[in-house]
Amino acid sequence: MTKAPDFILFAQHGWADTHRTIATMAKVLATSQTLVITPYLGWFKTWWRIEPLVEKVEQIATETIARYPHTPIRIIGHSMGGLIWLEVLTRHPEWWQKVESLVLIASPVGGADLARIFDPLGVGIGIAGALGINRRQMAQVIAKTIPTLVIAGDIDEGSDGTITIGTTTFAGAKFVSLPRLSHAKLKNHPAVVELIREFWANPGITNPPSSDFAAQLIEHLQSVPGMMDAHCRDFRRAKTYMRLANGLSIHIWTHPLQIEHVFVGNSSGECLYGGFVGWMHRAELRKALDEVETLYATSLHKP
Incomplete structure (x- = not known):
């Protein structure tokens, strides 16, 4: 009988990207007993529609969880990869108790401003329609149950060069901004690895501060x-x-x-x-x- 992994680590790449770089970081974070899952969604396919990408990740996750129903789960998503996982988790609240942590790296949860350049009227042109959606409410609901870490980069006092810092934030998540790290560098950087390790060592639900x-x-x-x-x-x-x-x-x-x-x-x-x-x-x-x-x-x- 095959021994179950100590945990399942899903690490998802984002828009106009492949799985290779984030897979390298995932392997650094994993133990020898970890099952690392880094789906490649297809570079060109990430430009078209998000729904098929969500469905692919959902299918892979469903099959993996069915094989190891009692194994804890950890999730990392970079950029659009984080948005994909917000969509998947929203569809499967029955998985939430299995998820030890959710890490969103440079994910435009509030909507990517660059998406509006390609889709100024918000009518859903290509992937821009999906990237321009505000998913804060979705993320806040998830963060009430799953310990969530948000990591953003800041190269110009407000953005990582691709998305604004503000769009990554939402109530209920622990937030860390890393200076001098661009959007691309965040998907595999020693400082990001260290933050994730620290969070994994002491994950917890972050109570939103009292609203001033x-x-x-x-x-x-x-x-x-x-x-x-x-x-x-x-x-x-x-x-x-x-x-x-x-x-x-x-x-x-x-x-x-x-x-x-x-x-x-x-x-x-x-x-x-x-x-x-x-x-x-x-x-x-x-x-x-x-x-x-x-x-x-x-x-x-x-x-």
């Missing part, structure tokens, strides 16, 4: 239909729209392509959050700003 007003305000803006996380580099372009009693302020800037940006600043003039919507959702953003104005604004500066 800034967190509530940001959550309110993130809930606007079509809202995508923006890089704070454009904060300096924005004009003050309203000031709030507790020192926070809201600023807006319209991109030449009529993309409406909104930023939250603190009393020191630092950017706490940036987001944007396309012209299809400008009315929803204005409605959300009107709601904030009614409840909290102390002064209003119309641009």
Whole structure:
């Protein structure tokens, strides 16, 4: 009889990538008794639709878990690979108690802003339609049961060069940002390996911090239909729209392509959050700003 592995490690590559690099990292993290599963989804196929990719990973996971029904599971996903696993886990809550940890590396959980360049209207053009979806609610539900670690890179005070730091975050996950690591380097780097090992040694459910007003305000803006996380580099372009009693302020800037940006600043003039919507959702953003104005604004500066 074949001896069961000590744990099953699923490691999933993302968009425009192969399994080789993340498989190398997975083997470093594994023990001699670990069953490492690193599905290759096909480089060209990652450009088209996410649903067949989710189904392939789901099938492989289903077959593997059926072979080892009592073996614990650990999951690592880089970029779109993390989004694929959020979709798979949402379809299989019966697996959650088997999963010891979920590690999302540079995964645009809130939606990738670059996806809107390829699919500006959000109508589902190729893989861009899937990458532009906000999966925060999905991730937050999972993180209430599965210990979750989020790792992001920061090469320009706001992004890893491909996705913004803000889009990787969500309530309930432990979050770590690594300076000077780009999107591609994050899928196999000693610093990432060390973070994962530390998390595996002491996994736990991260209780969301008690929501202060800034967190509530940001959550309110993130809930606007079509809202995508923006890089704070454009904060300096924005004009003050309203000031709030507790020192926070809201600023807006319209991109030449009529993309409406909104930023939250603190009393020191630092950017706490940036987001944007396309012209299809400008009315929803204005409605959300009107709601904030009614409840909290102390002064209003119309641009």
